[in-house]
Amino acid sequence: MKKFFRFAAFFLIFFFITMSRVYAESNYVLPYPSSMPGGMSYNFHLLYESVSKYWYFGNFGQFNYNLKLADKYLVEAKTLFEYKQYLLGYKALKKSDQYFINILPNLARARRNGKNMLHKRVIFKESTRKHIETLEKMEVDTPDTFNWQPEKASPTILDIKGAIEYSINVRKKDL
Amino acid sequence: MKKLTVILYSVFLLLFTIFSYIFVDPNLSYFKNIYSGFAFSNRSLTTIFYTLFILIFFIFYGIFVYFGVKKKISLKEISVLFGITVVVLLLSYPAMLSYDIFNYIATSKVLFFYHENPYIVMPIEFMGDPLLAFTHAANKIALYGPVWITLTGIPYFLGFGNFIINLFALKFLAGVFYLTTIFIVWKISKNIISLILVAFNPLIVIETLISGHNDIVMIFLALLSFFLLAKKKIFLATLFFASAIFIKYTTALLLPVFLFIVWKTITRKEIHFEKIFYYSSLLMYIAFLLSPIREEIYPWYAIWFLSFVFLVPNKKILLHTSIAFSFSLLFRYTPYMLTGTYAGLTPFAKEIISFTPPALVLIYYGLKKRV
Numbered sequence: 001m002k003k004f005f006r007f008a009a010f011f012l013i014f015f016f017i018t019m020s021r022v023y024a025e026s027n028y029v030l031p032y033p034s035s036m037p038g039g040m041s042y043n044f045h046l047l048y049e050s051v052s053k054y055w056y057f058g059n060f061g062q063f064n065y066n067l068k069l070a071d072k073y074l075v076e077a078k079t080l081f082e083y084k085q086y087l088l089g090y091k092a093l094k095k096s097d098q099y100f101i102n103i104l105p106n107l108a109r110a111r112r113n114g115k116n117m118l119h120k121r122v123i124f125k126e127s128t129r130k131h132i133e134t135l136e137k138m139e140v141d142t143p144d145t146f147n148w149q150p151e152k153a154s155p156t157i158l159d160i161k162g163a164i165e166y167s168i169n170v171r172k173k174d175l
Numbered sequence: 176m177k178k179l180t181v182i183l184y185s186v187f188l189l190l191f192t193i194f195s196y197i198f199v200d201p202n203l204s205y206f207k208n209i210y211s212g213f214a215f216s217n218r219s220l221t222t223i224f225y226t227l228f229i230l231i232f233f234i235f236y237g238i239f240v241y242f243g244v245k246k247k248i249s250l251k252e253i254s255v256l257f258g259i260t261v262v263v264l265l266l267s268y269p270a271m272l273s274y275d276i277f278n279y280i281a282t283s284k285v286l287f288f289y290h291e292n293p294y295i296v297m298p299i300e301f302m303g304d305p306l307l308a309f310t311h312a313a314n315k316i317a318l319y320g321p322v323w324i325t326l327t328g329i330p331y332f333l334g335f336g337n338f339i340i341n342l343f344a345l346k347f348l349a350g351v352f353y354l355t356t357i358f359i360v361w362k363i364s365k366n367i368i369s370l371i372l373v374a375f376n377p378l379i380v381i382e383t384l385i386s387g388h389n390d391i392v393m394i395f396l397a398l399l400s401f402f403l404l405a406k407k408k409i410f411l412a413t414l415f416f417a418s419a420i421f422i423k424y425t426t427a428l429l430l431p432v433f434l435f436i437v438w439k440t441i442t443r444k445e446i447h448f449e450k451i452f453y454y455s456s457l458l459m460y461i462a463f464l465l466s467p468i469r470e471e472i473y474p475w476y477a478i479w480f481l482s483f484v485f486l487v488p489n490k491k492i493l494l495h496t497s498i499a500f501s502f503s504l505l506f507r508y509t510p511y512m513l514t515g516t517y518a519g520l521t522p523f524a525k526e527i528i529s530f531t532p533p534a535l536v537l538i539y540y541g542l543k544k545r546v
Contacts, residue, residue: 058291060300115289116302 028123028130030071033079037088059110063103063120067127070099074131078138081160086146090158097167100131104174128171135171139164184235184256188263191228195268195385197221202308203270205338215515222513229505232377243371250367257357257374264384265350269342272508273475274311276387280341281310282317283327293317293324305338320421323389349387353379356395356482363402363448364486372485372494378501379482382475390478393422397429398482401455404436405448412437425462425479429455449487456483456493472529474504492540499532 035041049069056065073096080089103124110117144161197213199206214221239256242248269276281298285291289301298306299313307313317324330348334341357374364370373379383391396419403412416433419426432455439446459480466472477500484490484497510524511517 055292056295058289058296060289060296061292064295113289119300119302 028126030075030130030134031068033075034072036076036079037085037092059106059113059115060117060120063106063110063124066099066102066106067124070096070103070131071127072096073099074134078134081138081142086142086158086160087148089142090146090160090163093163093167096131097170100167100170125175128175131171132168132175135164135168139168180235180238181252181256181259185259185263187228187231187235188260191232192263192267194224194228195271198268198271200270200274200309204305204308206268214512218513218515222509225512226506226509229377229502232381233502236375236377239371239375240368243368246367248367248371253367253370253374257354260375260380261350261354261384264380265343265346267385269346269385269387270309271385272381273386273388273473274309275475276342276345277306277310278312278315278318279323279327279345279387279389280331280338281306281313282319282324283331285317286324287328287331319389319423322418322421323392323423326389326392326422346384346387349383349389349391352392352395353383356391356398359395359398359402360482360486363398363405366488368488369485372488373482376481376485376498376501378474378477378505381505382478386475388475388478389422390475393419393426394478394482396422397426397455400433401436401448401451404433404440405446407440409437409440425459428458428462432458449489452483452486453490453493456480456487456497459483472504472507474507477501477504492537495540496533496536499536500529503529503532 035045053065056062073092077089077092077096080086080092107117107120107124110120139161142160142164144159146158146160147155148158149155196209197211199210201210201212201215203210239248239253282293284304284306285293285296285298285301289296294317297314297316298304298310301307312318326348327345330341330344333344357370360373361370379391382388396415400412400414400416400419403409403415412433416426416429419429432451436446436451463472463476463480466476477497481497481501484493488494506528507525509528510521514521
C-alpha cells in the first residue's frame with residue numbers, strides 16, 4: 001500500500017510538473033537559424049529582405065513580414081550569443097525589436113480597414129510568448145556586459161543584459 | 176444546314192443551362208432562392224441526366240463536324256451557332272462541375288478589396304467573409320499568374336461589390352476569350368474543320384462557357400503570339416507569350432517551340448506552322464499527363480492540347496485520341512456526382528473513365544497498322 005502511495009505521489013508530482021511546463025511554453029514555433037553575418041549569402045538575404053518589404057504589401061502582408069523578420073533576427077541573436085559573437089548578436093536583437101515593434105500597428109490598421117484580425121491577434125500573442133520564453137533563456141546564458149574592442153577604435157561596453165531586458169519589456173507591453 | 180438542327184441545338188443548350196442550376200451549392204447564400212439540392216439528393220438521376228446531356232452534346236459536335244467535312248455549313252451559320260452557344264451557356268450556373276470560379280473571385284477580392292498580396296495572404300485569413308462559405312480552395316495562396324489576377328480585376332470592378340454580377344462578369348470574360356480564341360484559330364488555319372473542332376468541342380465549351388476556366392485565356396495568348404510570329408512581329412509576340420506564361424505557368428513548356436520560331440524568323444528561314452502546332456500539341460500533352468505530379472488531371476487541362484491538335488486535323492491518331500480524351504474527361508466528373516465522395520473507388524473510377532476511350536483509340540490504330 002505504501003508503495004502504491006509513493007508511486008501515486010510521484011506520478012501526481014510528475015504529472016503536475018510536466019503539465020505546468022506545457023502551459024508555460026508557447027506552441028509557436030520559431031524558424032531554424034538562416035545564414036549568419038559573415039557568410040557568403042548573408043548580404044543576399046539582406047537584399048531579399050529589403051525588396052520583399054514591397055512584396056508583402058497590405059496590413060496582413062506587413063504583419064507577416066515583420067513577424068517573420070522579428071522571429072528570424074531573434075533566432076539569429078540567440079545563435080550568435082551561443083557562439084559568443086556578442087556584438088553581432090546584440091545588433092540582431094535590436095533588429096528583431098525593431099521588426100517586432102512594427103507588427104502591432106499593422107493589426108490596428110487592419111482593424112480600421114474592417115478586416116477581422118482576431119486570428120492574427122492569437123498568432124501575435126503566441127509568438128510574443130515564445131519570444132519572451134526565448135529571451136528569458138537567453139538572459140541566463142549570456143553575460144550581462146561585454147567589452148567590445150574594435151581594431152582601430154575605442155572600446156565599447158555592450159549592455160547585453162539591458163538589451164535583453166528591453167526586448168522582453170517591448171514584448172510584454174503588447175501581450 | 177437545316178434550321179431544325181439549329182433549333183434542336185438551341186433547345187438542348189437551354190435545357191443544359193437549366194440543368195446546371197440543380198448543382199447550386201447549399202452554402203451559396205446569394206442563390207438561396209433557386210437552391211433545390213436536387214443534385215445532392217438525387218445523385219443517380221443527376222448522373223444519368225448529365226451522361227445523356229454529354230452524349231447529346233457530342234452527337235451535335237459530330238453533326239457539326241460532319242457538316243464541315245461535307246461543306247454543308249457556311250461561316251455565317253457557324254457564327255450563328257457559335258453566338259447561340261455563347262449567349263445561352265453564359266447564363267448557366269458556373270460551379271456545376273468545378274468551384275474554381277469562386278477561387279478566382281476570392282483571389283481577386285484579396286487583392287482588389289482587401290489590398291493584400293494573394294501570393295502571401297490566403298482568402299481564409301479574412302474571417303467572416305461570406306465567400307468562405309462556398310469557396311473550396313480558400314486555404315491556398317494564389318495559384319495562377321499575375322496576368323490572370325490582374326484580368327480578374329475587370330469583373331471585380333464591374334461588379335461594384337455585387338457577387339452575382341462579379342460571377343457572371345467573370346464568365347463573360349471567359350466568353351470573350353473563347354470568342355477571340357475561335358477568331359485566332361480561324362485566322363491561323365483558315366480551315367473550317369479546325370474552326371468547328373475548336374468552337375463546338377463540348378469539353379472546351381463546357382469548361383470555358385459554363386465553368387469559366389482561365390485555360391482558354393492562356394491558350395488565346397499563346398496562339399496569338401504564334402500568329403504574330405508568323406507576321407514577323409517578334410516584340411509583340413514575346414509580350415503575349417510572356418502574358419500567357421503569367422496566366423498559367425504551363426505555357427512555359429512551349430518556350431522551346433517559341434524560341435525555335437523566333438530563330439527561324441530572324442534567320443529568315445521557312446517556318447512550317449503545321450509542324451509547330453503538332454509539336455506544341457505534344458508538349459501540351461506532356462504538361463497534361465504530368466499534372467498528377469502537382470495535383471491531379473483535371474478535365475479542363477485538356478484545353479491545352481486540344482486547341483493545338485485541332486489546328487492539325489490531318490494527324491488522325493492525335494486528333495481521334497484527343498477527341499476521345501475530351502469525351503472521357505467530361506465523364507471524369509460522374510464518379511463523384513454519383514457517390515458524393517472523393518474517397519473509396521472514386522479516384523480509381525476517374526482514372527479508368529478518363530483513359531479507357533483514348534486507350535481504345537490507340538489500340539484500334541495499333542491493330543489497324545498491323546493488319
